[in-house]
Amino acid sequence: MSALAEWLGAQAPGYACTHAISPAQRRALAAIARCRTPEMGGRVYRCAHCTKHDFAYHSCHHRSCPRCGGARTAAWTQRQRDRLLPVPYFMVTFTLPAPLRAIFAAEPKVMIDLLFGESARALQSIASLPKHLGADLGMTGVLHTWGRQMQLHPHVHFIVPGGGLAEEGSAWRHTHKPAWLMPSAPVAARFRQGMAAALRVALPGRHAQVPDSCWRQPWVVDIQHVGSGESAIKYLARYVQRTAISDERIRTMDAKTVRFGYRDSASGERKECTLDAAEFMRRYLQHVLPTGVHRVRHFGWEHPAAWRRRRVVETLLAVEIVVRPKQAEDVVQWHLVCPHCQAESLRCVGTLPRVARSPPFVPRAA
Incomplete structure (x- = not known):
């Protein structure tokens, strides 16, 4: 059970009566309230060891639900591990400066597209210069919107292989140094220039509200060497299918206040x-x-549509292709633990129908 999910479901009706919420937020609250309840239906299981029965309601699988995401996160992590190349990897983080966060909150869909597009374009443009790499990159970006106290802090993490395709895709060019991808200053400058131009075109009214100092001050782009890339994948997996906070950080919560723990980014202390x-x-x-x-996006030869170029990269780097055999449909998968005898021998033997759907629990604000 998730105490946070139960709290959200209990607080949602009153909050929606007094605060304006978007359709996406309304759907998220409704999904969280229905998750793993009779309204979702479920499955009936029978233990092959002790012959007793058990049941479980279906999950909502909403990406903002505190209960869901574990299986999908594990599957995403395994897929990314299977795609790792035998080269050093780098984590590149682009952070949106504070003056643009109010625009991000007001126009999230447009700003997310701009943040992804201009950050990827900045990386590609600097990497294409011969003095830095002179090659085309492939990269995967993951959007992260929250800080440690759940405040709005939009930034994108890219996991980037150390090297790229050069000479029209006929050769692989390694980085100049194994633990160095490129300097961050020109990437940050290109990112700032690209965001300024793109925002002026996409949202001219919002662009006029941004103080001139925002376009003159240095922007933050952090480039770190992350070894084989497995540690970066494990880190990014936490943001793929999870939301801003989990039950592990909650200390107390009631109808009036919520207290949670976090680690201070400056001192490292737990507060x-x-x-x-x-x-x-x-x-x-x-x-x-x-x-x-989409929270996860791919660029360059890591984009799904560029699979032929990805195959060229694998050939140039002599990557061993591993084909995982598909399991036969008639093979019973014993992986669920029986709550009665603790044996991993539960098998689905039936389904639970959904109960009649109740009226929308989240009223619209007047």
């Missing part, structure tokens, strides 16, 4: 933050992505 219920709900909901927006 606690206490918010009133409405502010905690606001911070939680501001990280619900708009419908249709």
Whole structure:
């Protein structure tokens, strides 16, 4: 059970009556309230060891639900591990400066597209210069929108192989040094210039509200060597299918306040933050992505549409292709633990129908 999910479901009706929430946030709250309840239906299991029965309700699989995401995160992690190349990897982080965060909150869909597009373009443009790499990159970006106290802090993490395709895709060019990809200063400058131009075209009214100092100050781009890339994948997997906070960080929560723990980024000390219920709900909901927006995006020869170029990379690097055999459909998978005898021998023997759907539990604000 998730105490956070239960709290969100209990607080949602009152919060929606007094605060404006978007359709995406409304759907997220409704999904969290229905998750693993009779309204979702379920499955009936029978233990082959002790012959007793058990049942489980279906999950909502919403990416903002505290209960869900474990299986999908594990599957994503395994897929990314299978795609790792025998080269050094780098984590490149692009952070949106504070003056643009209000625009991000007001126009999240547009700003997320700009953040992904301009950060990837900045990396590619600097990497294409012969003095840095002179090659085309392949990279995977993961959007992260929250800070340690659940405040809005939009940034994108890219995992980038150390090298790229050069000479029209006929050769692989390694980085000049195994633990060095490229300097961060020109990448940050290119990112700042690209965001300024793109924002002026996409949202001219919002661009006019940004102070001139934002376009003159240095922007933050961090480039770190992460070895074989496995540690970076494990780190990024936490953001693929999970939301801003989990039950592990919650200390206390009731109808009035929520207290949770966090690690201070400056000192490294563990601290606690206490918010009133409405502010905690606001911070939680501001990280619900708009419908249709992808948190993970691929660029260059890592894009799914560029699979032929990806095959060229694998050939140039002599990557061993591992084909995982498919399991026969008639093979019974024993992986669920029986709550009665603790044996991993539960097998699905039936389904539970969904109960009649109740009226929408989240009323619209007047």
